[in-house]
Amino acid sequence: MSEAKETPEERRERLRAMDIKRNSSSASGGGALPDLVGALGSKWTALLLVLLIIGYIIYQVFN
DSSP: OOGGGOOHHHHHHHHHHHHHHHTSSOTTSSOHHHHHHHHHOHHHHHHHHHHHHHHHHHHHHHO
């Protein structure tokens, strides 16, 4: 398909696919944290952060 007859939606999808292919992994080795946060949603992400902070505080108190 020539680019001149391409609809704006098809062009966006093609550019998005090229961007994903180019930037498929982050410098940390795969982007597991962004994938996790994206899958959990804001409420569950906040709960996870609170639990991690509480766990760290408990660790510091008893260490």
